[in-house]
Amino acid sequence: MKKVWQILLVGLLALGLALTASGCGGEKKSAQGTGEKKPIVVKFSHVVAESTPKGQAALKFKELLESKSNGQFKVEVYPSSQLYGDKEELEALRANNVQLIAPSATKLVGFNPAFQLVDMPFLFASDQAAYKFYDGEYGQKLLRSLESQGMLGLAWWPNGSKHFTNSKRPLKRPEDFKGLKFRTQSGGVLDEQFKALGAGSQTIAFGEVYVALQNKTVDGQENTFNNIDTQKYAEVQKYMTVSGHGRIDYVVLTNTTFWNSLTDEQKKLFTECMKEATDYERQLADELNQKSFENLKNSGKLEIYTLTDADRQAFIEAMKPVYDKYTDKIGKEYIEAARNTK
Incomplete structure (x- = not known):
């Protein structure tokens, strides 16, 4: 009889521990459920x-x-x-x-x-x-x-529209580019752009452009006003054409x-x-x-020329070979939509 009571007592203790553990687990889950979600x-x-x-x-x-x-x-x-x-x-x-x-x-x-x-x-x-x-x-x-x-x-x-600078002469019309060499970012369109103008191009890393201009490795480059200013290209270039011809x-x-x-x-x-x-x-x-x-204007280091509408139209005519080559690759719908947006 005593043994039976011992067995019952052990069973009751085990049941109590199980209920306690279950209660603790439930409280933990509840706390997690009401806690704030991680962002x-x-x-x-x-x-x-x-x-x-x-x-x-x-x-x-x-x-x-x-x-x-x-x-x-x-x-x-x-x-x-x-x-x-x-x-x-x-x-x-x-x-x-x-x-x-x-x-x-x-x-x-x-x-x-x-x-x-x-x-x-x-x-x-x-x-x-x-x-x-x-x-x-x-x-x-x-x-x-x-x-x-x-x-x-x-x-x-x-980032902004691009403009031309160079160390040789004012660039007002397409023919003024003939024989010059320009730094470009990598990209077939940019090479074709200068080819259409009778100029050469060379891919040079952005951080190396100043030295390339200084050493006359290239005659000119194209960039935003801010890059031209902060990279101090006016120290190694003489002319800037406000062209807005491309974008970065x-x-x-x-x-x-x-x-x-x-x-x-x-x-x-x-x-x-x-x-x-x-x-x-x-x-x-x-x-x-x-x-x-x-x-750049106030520095007095650059001779600055802004393209007229007639100048711009002359450049558009000169760039037809570039469009002939790339319109289908880019998509005619995109080209026409961009051109017609005013």
């Missing part, structure tokens, strides 16, 4: 300094999304190639190791040749015309064209797996914040280029 981490990697329009716009986007989502998102911005360099960031995005990057549009040509559009000479009538195209039907179609590659374009962030612009991309993991409400908020950051970036880019143009 969605968005890594934004880019290759330029924070002080640039792109760098400032990335920080503006972080500020907007974190604030408007009430902490639902946490944006980590990595400038100046801190996380990934120019060559690695696209693959990092496709692998969803980062959720946002903003490469130069020409870096996307291997995925879609239509992004060569920004290099096509004398295509856009003005900066504002370029912005209208980017925000319009065909600019947005281009942004969506990379979805099969695991990427979605969210915005166009301009960025595309903000996200990973499609990440994007599709968001709710419709989160996507809407993300898009609204990106739109606001884009407006901010464009304003900064415009102001910075205008300030640099004033700096």
Whole structure:
């Protein structure tokens, strides 16, 4: 009898311990259930300094999304190639190791040749015309064209229009380029551009351009006002032509797996914040280029010529061979839409 009671007692103790453990587990689960959700981490990697329009716009986007989502998102911005360099960031995005990057549009040509559009000479009538195209039907179609590659374009962030400088003579008409040699970024369109003008071209890394101009390896180059100013090209060039003939612009991309993991409400908020950051970036880019143009004029080191409408038309005629070669590769619909945007 005593043995029976001992067995019953052990059984009751075991049951009590089980109930206690179950109660503790339930409390823990309840605490977890009522706890705050972890924020969605968005890594934004880019290759330029924070002080640039792109760098400032990335920080503006972080500020907007974190604030408007009430902490639902946490944006980590990595400038100046801190996380990934120019060559690695696209693959990092496709692998969803980062959720946002903003490469130069020409870096996307291997995925879609239509992004060569920004290099096509004398295509856009003005900066504002370029912005209208980017925000319009065909600019947005281009942004969506990379979805099969695991990427979605969210915005166009301009750097600015390009202008010519050289050390030999004023460049007012197409024939003035004959025999000169220009530095270019890599890209077949740019080589064809100078070929159509009877000039030579050489691909030289951005950081080596000043020395190449100084040593007369090349006679001239093409760039935004801000790059011409901050890279001090006026010290090694004599003439600048305000041509606005091409563009250097960025595309903000996200990973499609990440994007599709968001709710419709989160996507809407993300898009609204990106739109606001884009407006901010464009304003900064415009102001910075205008300030640099004033700096270049006030320096007195450059003889500056601005193309007239007649001059521009002459260049458009000279560039027909470039369009004959690249229109089908880029897409006639994109070329015509860009050309007709005013």
